[in-house]
Amino acid sequence: MPAPTSPRDPARTLALLWGVATPGARGPQQSRTPAEVARAAVGLADAGTLEALSMRRVAAALGLGTMSLYTYVQNKDDLVDLVVDHAYGELYPQGAVPGDTWPERLREVARANVALVERHPWLLDVDLARPVLGPGETRKYDLELRAVDDVGLGDVEMDATVTLVVSHALAAARRARAARLVAETSGQTDDEWWEANAPVLEAIADMSTYTVAARVGSAAGEAQQAPYSASAELEFGLGRIIAGIEALLAHP
Amino acid sequence: MPAPTSPRDPARTLALLWGVATPGARGPQQSRTPAEVARAAVGLADAGTLEALSMRRVAAALGLGTMSLYTYVQNKDDLVDLVVDHAYGELYPQGAVPGDTWPERLREVARANVALVERHPWLLDVDLARPVLGPGETRKYDLELRAVDDVGLGDVEMDATVTLVVSHALAAARRARAARLVAETSGQTDDEWWEANAPVLEAIADMSTYTVAARVGSAAGEAQQAPYSASAELEFGLGRIIAGIEALLAHP
DNA sequence: GGGTACCACGTACGATGTACGGCGATATGC
DNA sequence: GCATATCGCCGTACATCGTACGTGGTACCC
Structure with missing residues (x-):
């Protein structure tokens, strides 16, 4: 491991996953949405393997500098959580598991x-x-x-x-x-x-x-x-x- | 990934795992045995996580230079296979799965x-x-x-x-x-x-x-x-x- | 309008796997 | 007994990784 995974604030991760906007936003707004981040990351992973999901590549796919991605996710683990949860959202588009029994x-x-x-x-x-x-x-x-x-x-x-x-x-x-x-x-x-x-x-x-x-x-x-x-x-x-x-x- | 995993010769991997000695050896002999390599690697992994199992660290634990480890294993995947197989050897020391039914x-x-x-x-x-x-x-x-x-x-x-x-x-x-x-x-x-x-x-x-x-x-x-x-x-x-x-x- | 908080980004560090080339010892063929 | 081909060993180098840190610019609050 290059650098031991930096600590995460679970509350911030939850807010990211559920799309809860933080109210007091003093500076400029983020130019991308968490959903766009997730879509770009899923696209990269789908095209290759999980190795293709690097912070640099995801940032580049979004048209951002590498470190700018860290204003969206705290970590790479955070990014992976976001991507996994996004993929889970595709399941059961009918809104229920079909089947009579x-x-x-x-x-x-x-x-x-x-x-x-x-x-x-x-x-x-x-x-x-x-x-x-x-x-x-x-x-x-x-x-x-x-x-x-x-x-x-x-x-x-x-x-x-x-x-x-x-x-x-x-x-x-x-x-x-x-x-x-x-x-x-x-x-x-x-x-x-x-x-x-x-x-x-x-x-x-x-x-x-x-x-x-x-x-x-x-x-x-x-x-x-x-x-x-x-x-x-x-x-x-x-x-x-x-x-x-x-x-x-x-x-x- | 730093460098895409280099290709392996399956026959060489098999020979390593089973301890089959290659007959025609012109140069000097290897100073360590594959079993020693496996033991050192298992020790490192047990002490930490799988991340601790790096080529550099295993080589250092054996008192070897980093690249010398590549005369024993073709790859890191090779090393992992060796280590996994070594660990599996610990199972069922009685030589059978106990139980009457x-x-x-x-x-x-x-x-x-x-x-x-x-x-x-x-x-x-x-x-x-x-x-x-x-x-x-x-x-x-x-x-x-x-x-x-x-x-x-x-x-x-x-x-x-x-x-x-x-x-x-x-x-x-x-x-x-x-x-x-x-x-x-x-x-x-x-x-x-x-x-x-x-x-x-x-x-x-x-x-x-x-x-x-x-x-x-x-x-x-x-x-x-x-x-x-x-x-x-x-x-x-x-x-x-x-x-x-x-x-x-x-x-x- | 001044202050402040926040986004974006460039650079740098330590770590990874491994390709490459050179050095030195050694076991074989004569 | 000796030359030589061979192989173990290793130092260096490269691309890539996650991310700490510092700087500059921007948009909001008072």
């Missing part, structure tokens, strides 16, 4: 989250474990909770259920992206890979003891080459989670 | 992974979605698969099950760490937080529409302050996953 709605939650990170792959490089508490995440959280409201779960269980489904969807998307990336950068098929690494693999004596890993790994590898493999893994976990919740509702 | 063993898999990332928190900052294919991860994968071998699942289902449990355990650990970090850096209780942010929160008009988020969020927040909250979230997901697999075994 709660299992359908949970599946839709997973599908929507996967679609979001496919549109914005850099989201997978951000630590989403910490809450942002902006309008986008709050709305997302609210709508996803409503998907499992009134089905017989307690409040804490509702939170845990939504968290479980979303984190499973993101993990599956992350693995799908990793597999895609390996296939792209290596640029070789599985056969070519085995051929290239055969001399090394043969020199590994212990390999013969990992029989289950070899058997299952090759089976999973072949399945992964089949179309819809990513959605198959997503579907397996989703099916188990939903069945597990049904079991909980049946025997509370 | 497969649900017990799956719980043990989750517990062991959580314990591992508590000992090495920097693991949570590494993208573990892409496979490393070193001895540590191969052994881990093999032992975890054996925990659900011969219970009636197909090969692909075994893979998906283990992946689901591990990724859930890691996600829960990540959220636990994030909550701990927020509590530490803010240094204030929940009451103090609400008081500090009350003026901002009152200015947010839309907040009143997010009734479910407010209700569940505060309930989850209070539960989070209770001891064992992290393990409670872990346990909820584990229970749902296991129940879901039982349902699958009952109705295949």
